[in-house]
Amino acid sequence: MDAPDDLPAAALETFPLTVAVVDDAGDILLTNRAWREFGRESDPESADESVNHVGVNYVATAAMAEDDDEYAERAVAGLEAVLSGDRETFAMEYPCHTPDRKQWFLMRATSFSIDDDRYVSVAHLEITERKLAELAAEEAAERARERHQTLEHVVDRIDGLVRDVTDAAVGAGTRDEVERRVVRRLVDTEPYVLAWIGRVDVTSRRVSPREWATTSDLGLEDGDLTLGDDDSHPAVEALETGDPVVIDDLESFAEADQWWPVGASTGFHSVAALPLTYGDVTYGVLVLFADDPNAFADRELLVLESLAGTIATAMNAIEARRMLTTEAVVEIELEIDDPGLFATQIADALDRSVRVRGLASEDGTPIAFVYVDDAGVDAGTVSGLEGIANATTLVTYEDGTLLEVALEGGLVPILSERGAVLQGLDAADGQATLVLELANGQAARAIYDVLEDRYDVVDLRSYHERERPARTPQDLAGTLEQRLTDRQQMALRKAYLADYFEWPRNVSGEELAESMGISRSTFHQHLRSAQQKLLEELYDGDTVSRS
Known part of the structure; x- marks a missing residue:
């Protein structure tokens, strides 16, 4: 049975993608249902007859886009090349966002001939889901690259910090030297801006800083901290509980302005206090201030806990040697x-x-x-x-x-x-x-x-x-x-x-x-x-x- 003459046009009506057929001058000769429906959605105030765009010059319409529309410029150049016979096909992806949603399309122009007359079919396929998936994948890959770079930086920083603090602690000959070397090395590492080590007096139970170092001009005053009386201070709490204490945002902590050095007003934004404990013996407390809020994340705190253990071990070894020689x-x-x-x-x-x-x-x-x-x-x-x-x-x-x-x-x-x-x-x-x-x-x-x-x-x-x-x-x-x-x-x-x-x-x-x-x-x-x-x-x- 011979196919009806109108079969191609009828079939074109069923396609889910928008299609228009233009002549060699660029005038639209035919559009399908999807094209017309998209036209009504894009311009709901137009009459039904106008949305088929038959008789409209497709190339001229595309050329009327804004001068800085790179996608329109590429579309015009590609269509003109196909219409002139310089190329058989042209394809490009372009955004066509609305106030309500983001959307992308794939335009494909293909030339064909009937009785030596050249025509071009222009099809537009919505690719929004694929494009969103690609963009999400690119963003995830970028985040992964950033995390990887950050992790490399953190690993390098932590590796150097652990090595140097360990060398400082183990290589010192006295407990004072351990404290002095450690605080100086810590403030050389971002984001730490102040480090001090305090000891507890056995009789008065007073916590006093023995060594400190800072990147600022601020001097550290000897504050009046006593175990059991100053529970709000992280150094006291760390000594009382035997666990690290972290305050991520000093500006939101009411008692911070009463501490030495004064917390928020000096540009210090977060603080961590770690007890220096070996077995049942606590040798003091290490206190670190940082110029960034939330500087003491879980990974950072694990490293600092390990360093605190190393420092306490070195102090214990020094005390053990001293016990063998002292009277x-x-x-x-x-x-x-x-x-x-x-x-x-x-x-x-x-x-x-x-x-x-x-x-x-x-x-x-x-x-x-x-x-x-x-x-x-x-x-x-x-x-x-x-x-x-x-x-x-x-x-x-x-x-x-x-x-x-x-x-x-x-x-x-x-x-x-x-x-x-x-x-x-x-x-x-x-x-x-x-x-x-x-x-x-x-x-x-x-x-x-x-x-x-x-x-x-x-x-x-x-x-x-x-x-x-x-x-x-x-x-x-x-x-x-x-x-x-x-x-x-x-x-x-x-x-x-x-x-x-x-x-x-x-x-x-x-x-x-x-x-x-x-x-x-x-x-x-x-x-x-x-x-x-x-x-x-x-x-x-x-x-x-x-x-």
């Missing part, structure tokens, strides 16, 4: 008001004053040797107290009793883990007085903080730094601890604390052996071995060759 020790006296302290519990339960004469550990169980001012003490009364696993009578004197008290934790492991040496612990009338010897002020600060967190009221009554002998009892104790077995240590300690070496004796070797769950002969064997090693340490320099 100074710190002695603190604390008053503890808490009914949960084991010595206070015993004193309250027996209604007597008590004194802890020594501490030990047996098979991992903390042991306290407690003297009570009463010869008729019932150890069973003590055994039932909270936190006390067991209590036995070790020696009975004319005016008192020495108890061996097995504890379930508490004070003894706290002191042991932190290197504190018990010099005295007395309890009476609901209060206890604790005297400790420690290696330095930081250790004293750390033990005070731990005890303050654990007990109701802890008051620092005295703080003394004093010289120690060339070889302290603690040095001898440390050497004996390495040489004596656990049983030998316990036998020697019990014998001494129970006045076994006094005359007349208040306790027999058989009683001490029974308290250790061993035979009398085994007890004496442990005791003699311990005495032998003790005398070797006192009188014989060659302690390694003897058993």
